[in-house]
Amino acid sequence: MRSGTSHAPAHTGRVLQLHDSLSPAFRALADPSRRWYLTCLLDRDLRLLEFCEIFPLSAPTVIHHLRVLEEGGLVDSRKEGPMRLYSLRPGGLDEAHAWLQRLWSRSPAPAASPSKRGLPPRF
Numbered sequence: 001m002r003s004g005t006s007h008a009p010a011h012t013g014r015v016l017q018l019h020d021s022l023s024p025a026f027r028a029l030a031d032p033s034r035r036w037y038l039t040c041l042l043d044r045d046l047r048l049l050e051f052c053e054i055f056p057l058s059a060p061t062v063i064h065h066l067r068v069l070e071e072g073g074l075v076d077s078r079k080e081g082p083m084r085l086y087s088l089r090p091g092g093l094d095e096a097h098a099w100l101q102r103l104w105s106r107s108p109a110p111a112a113s114p115s116k117r118g119l120p121p122r123f
């Protein structure tokens with residue numbers, strides 16, 4: 001390919017930009033512990049010490065997970081006295097949800113599962 005020419009579709013930059021904006025949210029969701037943190041926040045806002053009581057992890061580890069969730073746009077924190085209070089960010093998953101809906105609406109019908117085709121499931 002000659003320099004200065006590209007065979008990429010014209011919309012590639014826009015697509016990459018969208019995926020880059022989704023990456024922090026999906027990175028935050030990739031860890032099962034962080035998904036549990038989000039589940040805990042469904043009921044109420046929590047302080048760091050409450051997370052440490054729920055999960056058998058050190059405070060620095062919990063802080064790391066909460067920071068990743070904040071960077072992913074899924075959690076907010078605010079100072080309340082000497083502690084931080086963590087809450088779900090309203091609309092934090094809206095962009096990812098919209099992208100997944102577009103993807104699902106354009107995907108072909110799911111293939112039959114291996115068990116329905118007479119094949120043993122993979123483990």
